[in-house]
Amino acid sequence: FEYDGPHMKTSVPGPLSLALQKQLGEIQNVQSLNFFCDYEESRGNYLVDVDGNRMLDVYTQIASIPIGYNHPALMNIMTNPRNLSSFVNRPALGMLPPRMFPEKLLDGLISVAPKGFKRVQTMACGSCANENAYKAIFIWYRTKQRGHSDPTSEETTSSVINLAPGCPDLSILSFMGGFHGRTLGCLSTTHTKAIQKLDVPAFDWPIAPFPKLRYPLAQYERENAQEEKRCLEEVEDLIVKWEKKGKPVAGIVIEPIQAEGGDNYASFDFFRKLRAIAKKHGSAFLVDEVQTGGGSTGLFWAHEHWRLDDPADIVSFSKKLLTGGFFYKDEFQPDKPMRIFNTWMGDPTRNMFLSEVLKVMRTENLLDQVNRTGHVMLNGLYDLQARYPHLLSKARGLGTFCAIDVKDEDTRNKLILKARNKGVVLGGCGTQSIRFRPALVFKEHHAQLFLSIFSDTLADM
């Protein structure tokens, strides 16, 4: 089924990609465009472009392809005539769901619900997942404050015109380097690059420092523990400060690994303590697994590594889960209809695909695969950073969710382009990191192939 290696015919983007880019440039901004793809010819871990270049994909559409391109199990869905009407007639899921919807939730999302969760709300992407998770948190917080769910008439009247008490001054606490999406609510909790935020109004919400760990971790245990302690103290200070400011922290949002922000890690202990702080101050604890969820860290959910005694309140997801959405505890379900609502509320065809993906993950033991491949990847990266200490540092990872730092942004960008011309698709994150985001079907031999090409690329630098 799969190809046996990269095969390059032109430099990338090739002439056909460039011609199409010119055409598309008449219609929209194409500055972020890499190249045009031939998805029909792509297979498994190999992405084929329109110029016939075949590349090993270690980025997978910004970490959103779970089991590779054109997986036969997913193609099967498309060839079953009974499924086709689901694609043609997109329902308003919140009002008129298809017959199979509950079943597909049960053998899909609910079957992989993180410990402590029985409820899930689908949404169409990571941004609406988080936006609606924030809303569920605000509604929960105010209902708790009121002691009951019935608002006063002053609250209902003022809410329609954006004023308190109906639209209260509540806040979500986020972390420097965190990324939670780009719509205006999410963007107020996103703190990665200026270019993503510049010129856009934001809510005045508290931002805590995320631990800056020193590597190698084993060598800096004491300093890192100190750094995490400092950040947690700052979280508590901010909660108190914002409460005094009249903008109480209704919820705390955090990624298990700050992905866009540069694959920044904190210890599992840090997260457990953070969860306790949220509880202590009556703030909801929201774990954003949009990029980390779906198995690439070696567990289905990255936050399962923490072994929380007290589960999170909400866990949001998208990307590899194919549908957006969020798991939530009972008390985060609004008491009334239409509070968490929109036209589509997700897309049931994505739930159909997800059920198949999960079946493949189980029958092919893909979480084990991820752990084995991750081992090869990370050891290979350790080896490369030892051989190229002037270029590489801070190799890190969980499962195949790995990253490495390059000496500066410019060199990082060059390295990515050079690797691409040798047949490997990579993505950057943070200011100077490369993030590795292969599909779950990326095997040991793919990792070895990647490492060998990456090593050649480094030798050329």
Add this chain to the structure above:
Amino acid sequence: FEYDGPHMKTSVPGPLSLALQKQLGEIQNVQSLNFFCDYEESRGNYLVDVDGNRMLDVYTQIASIPIGYNHPALMNIMTNPRNLSSFVNRPALGMLPPRMFPEKLLDGLISVAPKGFKRVQTMACGSCANENAYKAIFIWYRTKQRGHSDPTSEETTSSVINLAPGCPDLSILSFMGGFHGRTLGCLSTTHTKAIQKLDVPAFDWPIAPFPKLRYPLAQYERENAQEEKRCLEEVEDLIVKWEKKGKPVAGIVIEPIQAEGGDNYASFDFFRKLRAIAKKHGSAFLVDEVQTGGGSTGLFWAHEHWRLDDPADIVSFSKKLLTGGFFYKDEFQPDKPMRIFNTWMGDPTRNMFLSEVLKVMRTENLLDQVNRTGHVMLNGLYDLQARYPHLLSKARGLGTFCAIDVKDEDTRNKLILKARNKGVVLGGCGTQSIRFRPALVFKEHHAQLFLSIFSDTLADM
């Protein structure tokens, strides 16, 4: 192809719907649920539920089904094996679009671009369409203020932590009764029902009154003109006031017909004057065609009825267009990549469907059909409100985009449920209106059938 009329076997929701609702209720909030559908059995204007009830659909999944259920032209896309990989491999469109993407934009969205537009950005739904349209407006406004695009280092540094000058205090002016989505940015411009906004923090942005026209229009010409004048003056006052407050109005957002808010109309002249006011004060003019776009008003875009000399700056869409997104003038394209960006940036399979929908609209002259059917609908509604003046009033519409008021909310809701049990699916809007949102393939005889069932229902009240 289509059925010849409604056919009811049980009351709605029937026993199977109720059983499924119970099952789904264990997983999520089901208070907004109407019934479960059998999309495979649905055809054209008829929606079939899981209990085998076949209903004439005059609501079409909240106005989002353009040419009816399971249209053969759309089913054909699904049976062409060359198309299937597009469904299975969802690309990160902003970086790695498929080969056909520019072509599908050209024979799709660009082929129906409103006068004055050559550029379009796809998004995945109406909310991200508007959120990103707002961002494009803020970026445009600040770039204009600076006189160039390069921010100061103070701006970039402050933007990451939500502070001015990087995150400026700019605003979007919206209207009472307007609806533009439910994510936090959009929600700050939505002012329909309290339940949609209660407990959710909002930006302090100006809200202008939308004209409350008196019906019949012909009888209240002078009063209505006066009312529109008052609203326009208020818009100018608010722009000045918010400028003084340090929160300049970067853009004005408005629907051609306030759809969720109760199918509220203003004269074409009102909109032309509003456009001029936006221009005069240097605010962008954004027309939200999420519910009105796609042909149901008898023109492809409802705002084409206005015959603007000076086109809008941005036009957003979703629903019947199948993909979300917005058309924009050249100067609203950000100068740098990644400012308007997210993982998926839409879904190219929706563009494939849209091209087919447009082909069907052309070959079957569906805009003419809408005008003919709309004529039957509106005359029928006039007739019914003359026969039931104690129940109905304010019949109004453009094309098949029609509505009528019922004497109170409670009666409206009962009427909708009773009509459903007679085989007609309807939706409410505002506090006491019924909105009619049939597909573009709703013909004169469907309108007559609907009117006759609706008349029976009224007789029963």
